[in-house]
Amino acid sequence: MSGSQVGQISTAMETTMALLVEGDRPLVRARFEYRTDEPFGVHMTLSLEDGSAVEWVIARELIIQGVHAPAGLADVQLYPISDAIVIELDSPDGGAVLLADPAAMYEFAVEMQQLVPLGFEDEFYCLDDALAEILQVELPRSSQS
Numbered sequence: 001m002s003g004s005q006v007g008q009i010s011t012a013m014e015t016t017m018a019l020l021v022e023g024d025r026p027l028v029r030a031r032f033e034y035r036t037d038e039p040f041g042v043h044m045t046l047s048l049e050d051g052s053a054v055e056w057v058i059a060r061e062l063i064i065q066g067v068h069a070p071a072g073l074a075d076v077q078l079y080p081i082s083d084a085i086v087i088e089l090d091s092p093d094g095g096a097v098l099l100a101d102p103a104a105m106y107e108f109a110v111e112m113q114q115l116v117p118l119g120f121e122d123e124f125y126c127l128d129d130a131l132a133e134i135l136q137v138e139l140p141r142s143s144q145s
Contacts, residue, residue: 008037009115013108017087019048020097028098034060034112039121042112046098056089064109064118067102 012033018025031045042060047053058076065071066078067085077088084099 008035010035011108011111011115013104013111015101015104017046017101018084018099020099025099030098030100032063032108034108034115036115039116046096060112061118063105064113067106067109 010033012031014029014031017028017030019028026048029047029049031043033043033045035043040059041057042063044056044058045053046056056076062071062076062078066087067080070077070079072078072088075090077086079086080102083102085102085105087098087100089096089098
């Protein structure tokens with residue numbers, strides 16, 4: 001039943017997070033976007049008042065798990081503390097530790113699961129179509145749809 005869903009539905013959340021840096025906590029604008037045609041990932045765009053935006057694509061399971069318990073092992077880690085969800089980002093170009101509103105993160109996690117329940121991602125994603133788009137080829141369609 002791979003890729004059987006038609007169209008794309010999305011949910012998004014815009015929030016402000018505190019960036020933890022030595023001696024300061026500047027605010028970072030954050031936009032999280034989840035789309036059913038990309039059911040495994042969440043686009044997270046971060047920007048400071050005076051800077052350009054940086055986009056990360058993270059696994060949606062990290063957010064769903066990270067609002068309740070520590071999640072992630074490498075470049076992206078999320079974990080709840082008493083009054084925030086900590087998001088740690090690490091890349092060869094640098095890293096960041098952010099504090100996110102736990103209620104907003106939890107609501108976004110719930111909305112994602114309402115759009116695509118855990119374990120049903122394959123019904124919204126077609127690997128053949130994704131590869132064809134990357135390779136810019138048209139796949140023959142069977143008459144049994």
